[in-house]
Amino acid sequence: MKPRITIGIDIGATTIKAAVVEFNSTEDKFCILSQKIVETRALDGPDVVIKQLFYVINEFLNENKQCDFRGIGIGTPGIVSLDRSTVKNPPNFSGWSEVNLGEVIHKKFKLPIIVENDANTAAIAEAKYGAGANYNDFIFLIWGTGVGGGIILDRKIYRGPTGGAGEIGHITIDYNGPVCNCGNRGCIESYIGQRYLSERTRKKLQAIPKDYPPSKIIELAGDNLNTIDPSIISLAAKRGDKLAKEILLEAGTLLGIAIASMFNALDLRVAVIGGGISASGKLVFDAIRSSVQSRALKSIKPEIIIIPAKLGNTAGMIGASTFVL
């Protein structure tokens, strides 16, 4: 039996993570044989990003000359064309409107290349090998800088007519809400995406109620409110900080509203949530659960499952790899 060895790449706004991934014959198990991380250099334009990709792929091919690679799977921000080759408008990438990444890389390495949106690659990894493995249908969310998503229907990723599906972060939860990066008002992302959450935390710290103890958030931020990010809020909450707990509780409750809308419209019951902030654990997940529970339709309520993702940072690379097989 020929080994099923692939290269899986996850292009992020700051780093490119890449791995050589081997799958067993039934594809129900995988093994990461080696990993590399290089800078993406997204602000230097697509040519530089492609050079970085060439570099990391070359390294893997040179180090594993005896291997018969099946192909290269690539997860990337932005909308990926239906033929899984061209990447459109990845946010925070300079000078990049539309690049046929699949073609460029195939030309260089003569291997099959599959490109897919990064939330979708992570979703499919969780569906096959992670927290979603027991469920045919679920919503996958990455809660980090933004709120990205992937929709798994009948064990497959739902890509939509142009490949852009899964933008769960841009579901409105309050039409009079804050202006979102996308131009709309009151998207769930505009409440709980990293930048917005940090900003709201700063405001709350400035108006902290008199009966509250001094917030551990300030201590952890080294007295510089500009350094506040969700990991600091999570840490403060874990150390018992009242305000930090309230902020995470509210964020979870708000996310639950968007999830309930999706559950109701699509008849779903399961959400798998990954990304940095979701690591804050039980407090946040309990808040999400009770919010979805109070808002979902009667037929859905008894079967709601909200669980953390399992594969963490590797999900993107593994998911990208599975598309190759």
Next chain:
Amino acid sequence: MKPRITIGIDIGATTIKAAVVEFNSTEDKFCILSQKIVETRALDGPDVVIKQLFYVINEFLNENKQCDFRGIGIGTPGIVSLDRSTVKNPPNFSGWSEVNLGEVIHKKFKLPIIVENDANTAAIAEAKYGAGANYNDFIFLIWGTGVGGGIILDRKIYRGPTGGAGEIGHITIDYNGPVCNCGNRGCIESYIGQRYLSERTRKKLQAIPKDYPPSKIIELAGDNLNTIDPSIISLAAKRGDKLAKEILLEAGTLLGIAIASMFNALDLRVAVIGGGISASGKLVFDAIRSSVQSRALKSIKPEIIIIPAKLGNTAGMIGASTFVL
């Protein structure tokens, strides 16, 4: 070639509409051969509703003894099981938790029976023969007592893992909004469903601004504000009433918010809208369009299409019929 003759039935809360429908050999055209309407008697319990169904089916079979019926398609409120036979909790039907309508009717008439949710039957009719015929993927909405929906993906109805998909009326547009029939807050239905819209209209009439002319809504309602329903608001708007126009404009704008959420999450661009209130025409559709336009993601904006349904009251029967073939 054997003629493709079916019986299509649309069970509503007040009437059962039924038709003998003939399809041509390629199934791209249909012809309604005859129609009947009987009372549903939903409040008298499932046995009585079934008796009404038996009556109308019997009539058709007796009147068309020479016909070789292919089967009976039935559209009904409530959630229909994945095997398209059992109907769960149709709202406003007394004593009805779960009834295997398909089995009961098959036992009596020995014909193939397919049962489907009524919004889904109407959606599939619009997809095959109506306003959605040119689109592979769209949202179908029935805006009436509630806001029902069906989701057409790749020309097929998306039913969800348990058959309950399409509850677009229960997408939240403001999490602090009014309490909805379903128990959630701020569902789009809780703003623009018939009962809610009429109620809000009454409140606005009681607090009519001093610089407004006397509202034609009051005149049309015969001075009894309790008789106000969306058809009166529509008629008043058509006659130029300022308040009525504002109400419809606002309703359309609100509906657009829910549609934009769906478009963003599912990568869709087309909505087909039927039901009583949608008949108010251009004013409402323009409002929906401009609302979706302002709220959808950049990649979706250039291709947004919001159009009225074409088949009106017959959509349910025709859609139910097509499921038989």
